[in-house]
Amino acid sequence: MKYQDQNLRRTLAGEYVLGTLRGAARRRFEKLAGQDPALRDEVQAWEQRLGGLAELEPVAPPPTAWLSLQLRIKTGNSVPLRRLPSESRAAGSPPIWRIWAGLAAAVAMVSLVMLAQYRPQNQADQVARLQQPEPSAARDFVALLKMPGSSLQWTVSLSPSRGMITAEAAGDYIKLGLRSMDLQLWWVSPQGPVPLGVLPLVGEGVMPLPKGMPMQGQITLAVSLEPPAGSPTGKPTGPVLTSAPAANGLQS
Amino acid sequence: MSRATATPERLTELLAAVRRGDEQAFAELYRCCSAHLYALLLRILQRRDWAEEALQDSFLKIWQKSETYEPARGAPLTWLLTIARYRALDLLRAKRPEVEMPEEGEEPPLSMADPTQDPLMRAQETEGVGRLTDCLRGLQEEQRRSLLLAYYEGYTHQELARVLRAPLGTVKSWVRRGLSRLRDCLESVGGGLER
Known part of the structure; x- marks a missing residue:
């Protein structure tokens, strides 16, 4: 290529901006433009000339995009939180379900391990507790859920004796990103996520403990990004932002 | 240029603040312009999931490369849209086979209108x-x-x-x-x- 020819330079810059300059030729052009301010000027002139075509009727992106972007920036993660379409295609299901499925599988495995450990020592008692939890003697379970890349965290207590869950927020929430959405707390049961309630961004929030939630073994909690007032479907619709096991805490 | 919810002058200020690492300015920039970028990305990529991915990629680049914007050389919104468009072209290059042969169960293209009109x-x-x-x-x-x-x-x-x-x-x-x-x-x- 004779990059001295002014017309050719202009045409190549135009084709670069238009996108028809491809492959090796495109890379070669980029390299040249990097060392040639006049060629960069040609590119910029074309970007301005064709710029009007890019101005379409605005379409608001889904609210998940902003928070995912925040997390990518703060965690230095250049990989999108949403899986690439090619990956989700392989799984045959939306990306979100793969994450939940993974969590649920992990929970199921931990439960199995724990049952295996308990059974030899206390099999009869274990089975009895499985079938008939004793609320009066039950202990609180406590989980610390940290939002990656921020100082925001919640201390979540599940109290079977009081039949309620308290969540206390600490740290700074990502102000602008959460304006139009809520963070929802889930219990990741072996059968799938069960909605618990919307987490407070400041102070303490209370939500009822679901009846029939077995208060033993490993309890995993997760937080997802949802529309205001929580998922409309009863299942997570947004990305999972964090998850943590609840530890058996103090006697209530 | 009047379509952005902020004036070009304001966008230029925001980009200067983003260059200094101002997260609030970045958030305001996103509020102002994300719908413009997303519209273009949807138009080119024709799929919401790809457009959202490309939107994140574009703003990540804007966050990292805001120092490359030169106010003297064009409107800020045009610069932002250009970043989005190049990102969309890159994605299309990587994914074009999927565009041409959508498989069963794939999200269908958003628009089947005559692209030339x-x-x-x-x-x-x-x-x-x-x-x-x-x-x-x-x-x-x-x-x-x-x-x-x-x-x-x-x-x-x-x-x-x-x-x-x-x-x-x-x-x-x-x-x-x-x-x-x-x-x-x-x-x-x-x-x-x-x-």
Whole structure:
């Protein structure tokens, strides 16, 4: 290529901006433009000339995009939180379900391990507790859920004796990103996520403990990004932002 | 340029603040402009999941590369949209086979409208691009279609030749002459875009 020819330079810059300059030729052009301010000027002139075509009727992106972007920036993660379409295609299901499925599988495995450990020592008692939890003697379970890349965290207590869950927020929430959405707390049961309630961004929030939630073994909690007032479907619709096991805490 | 919810001056200020690592400014920039970028990405990529991915990629780049914006060299929104468009083209290059052969169960394209007619009509609705639209209308039909298909669909010369049912050499010539005539037209009409 004779990059001295002014017309050719202009045409190549135009084709670069238009996108028809491809492959090796495109890379070669980029390299040249990097060392040639006049060629960069040609590119910029074309970007301005064709710029009007890019101005379409605005379409608001889904609210998940902003928070995912925040997390990518703060965690230095250049990989999108949403899986690439090619990956989700392989799984045959939306990306979100793969994450939940993974969590649920992990929970199921931990439960199995724990049952295996308990059974030899206390099999009869274990089975009895499985079938008939004793609320009066039950202990609180406590989980610390940290939002990656921020100082925001919640201390979540599940109290079977009081039949309620308290969540206390600490740290700074990502102000602008959460304006139009809520963070929802889930219990990741072996059968799938069960909605618990919307987490407070400041102070303490209370939500009822679901009846029939077995208060033993490993309890995993997760937080997802949802529309205001929580998922409309009863299942997570947004990305999972964090998850943590609840530890058996103090006697209530 | 009046379509952004912030003025070009404000956007330039925001970009300068983003360069200093100001997260609030970045958030405001996102609020102002994400819907503009997302609209373009949807138009080119035709799928919401890809458009959202490309939107995140674009703003990540804006966050990391805001120092490369030079106010003297064009409107800030145009710069932002250019970043988004190049990202969309990159994604299309990587994913084009999927575009051409959607599998069962895939999210269908958002728009099946005639891509050669649609953009020009939409571009015309936009303020400040009347001259560009006029100049595009002044091109020969094949030249205009080639340019718009390349711009909005990311078609290569080969893809243009297939879609327009013309020899490769002919299509290349349509693109080059179309660009050249477009430039002549834009410069003759008043040169506002050339300053």
